[in-house]
Amino acid sequence: MSDSFMGYYRKDGSVGVRNLIAVIPSVFCSAKVAERIAYQVPGSIYFRHPVGCSQVGEDLEVTARTLIQIGRNPNFAGVVVVGLGCERFSPYELADGIASTQKMLSTVVIQKEGDSLAAIQQGTKYAREMQQIASRQTREEAAVSHLMIGLNCGGSDMTSGLIANPALGIASDMLVAQGGSSILSEITELIGTEEILARRAVNENIAAEIRDIVARTEEKLRRQTQNSSNVNRTHLISKGNYDGGLSSVVEKSLGSMKKSGNAQFSGTVQYGKTPDSKGLLLLDSPGHDGEVSTGQVAAGAQMILFPSGRGTPTGFPGVPVIKITGNPKTYQTMRENIDINAGSVLTGEKTLKQMGEEIYQEILDVASGKMTKAELLGHDEQFCITRLP
Incomplete structure (x- = not known):
């Protein structure tokens, strides 16, 4: 008889040990907006980083795939991607890389929204909606x-x-x-x-x-x-x-x-x-x-x-x-x-x-x-x- 734990099942078959909403900036330029969104929604966390633009070759590739993989981690029930709009690592590429997990996913682009205040407002709306859904999910027994x-x-x-x-x-x-x-x-x-x-x-x-x-x-x-x-x-x-x-x-x-x-x-x-x-x-x-x-x-x-x-x-x-x-x-x-x-x-x-x-x-x-x-x-x-x- 194998041991077990109580976790959160995801649609892709993985199991999370936390049930959070991740707010991930695609570029350092959108990091503060991502932070402000996460601070307004309990159960949300953000990922500040200094990259996403002015990178080339394998250096940019490592950044891209790492951010995508962070968003795919089963501890996150949903992800709000926050981009500026002109960065080398597109927020849409980041979102597309996460999408196959079938978790809740939304994208906010500052230049498209009009300014950082509008982007914070829209991103906060997305994160709150996700958190309401996540809050109804309960832990279930899962094998080690x-x-x-x-x-x-x-x-x-x-x-x-x-x-x-x-x-x-x-x-x-x-x-x-x-x-x-x-x-x-x-x-x-x-x-x-x-x-x-x-x-x-x-x-x-x-x-x-x-x-x-x-x-x-x-x-x-x-x-x-x-x-x-x-x-x-x-x-x-x-x-x-x-x-x-x-x-x-x-x-x-x-x-x-x-x-x-x-x-x-x-x-x-x-x-x-x-x-x-x-x-x-x-x-x-x-x-x-x-x-x-x-x-x-x-x-x-x-x-x-x-x-x-x-x-x-x-x-x-x-x-x-x-x-x-x-x-x-x-x-x-x-x-x-x-x-x-x-x-x-x-x-x-x-x-x-x-x-x-x-x-x-x-x-x-x-x-x-x-x-x-x-x-x-x-x-x-x-x-x-x-x-x-």
Whole structure:
């Protein structure tokens, strides 16, 4: 008998763990209008970003497909697209990309409406109508196989790789064993572990893709750091990681990969695209927390699991972020931001297996409606679309 959670079924067969209205600007010029619309309608969230115009080639393509995929995420019952009218990434292209999900969808174009005030008024009308319909939808039981989680971490210390990440790996294995999906990423923090990860691939093609993803990232970092005039700018881990007891990027990588548990990798995912398979996946993404979370949500993740030894308050708009720390001191000083104190393993109160089971149960609880601390405090900083050089 598989586990289940209480979620919101969508017409395309996916299941959301939240039932929100997303207000998405197609270009930075319409970001304030999108914000004003969302602020006037309870249960609406917006996605501020600095892109959508003055981009070319693959850089613009990544922006386009990421925004489309964000709108397709099952946590959103409806989407209001807000455009200016002359941007390179057309608001109509954004709306068309979301339309196949059959969710509620409307488009507001500022230049067509006449001015920003008129656009806010029209967009607010659309969002209110959607929210009235969404408010009548109730949660229904859904199998764990409908869940996809993003595995991310930030502000790591020595307890991250020893406790929080391995405990999360146990929870991830439990999810994947029942047909759910987990997405590992932060490729800059997997350097040196590619052969270990490749040995866990379901076949040699996936193993080769894992090696290639890490190799490309390593070469990019080499180019970016070789001409730096400031030696402090070439470090691949932050000062906070050093202060927390980590000695090198390889040590951090060996701890970071522990988030993925022991399951086999069933596939890899390009940034801003839907996975071709379920199970444990590797997302080709930079190491920046926001870019990682955004890529995972674009891939379909309904929540993010986020260990942090040093502590962080950040969250993602419309997608719950569960914070975990393996450091008891961090939990005591940041308990209003941290959801799970995995430091109880360090103090001997729980075993690593028990903590993994506790994290897994928290996943089910949050999927069924329990709010995370980041949600309660309104944190939404992790939305950040990657830019190509």
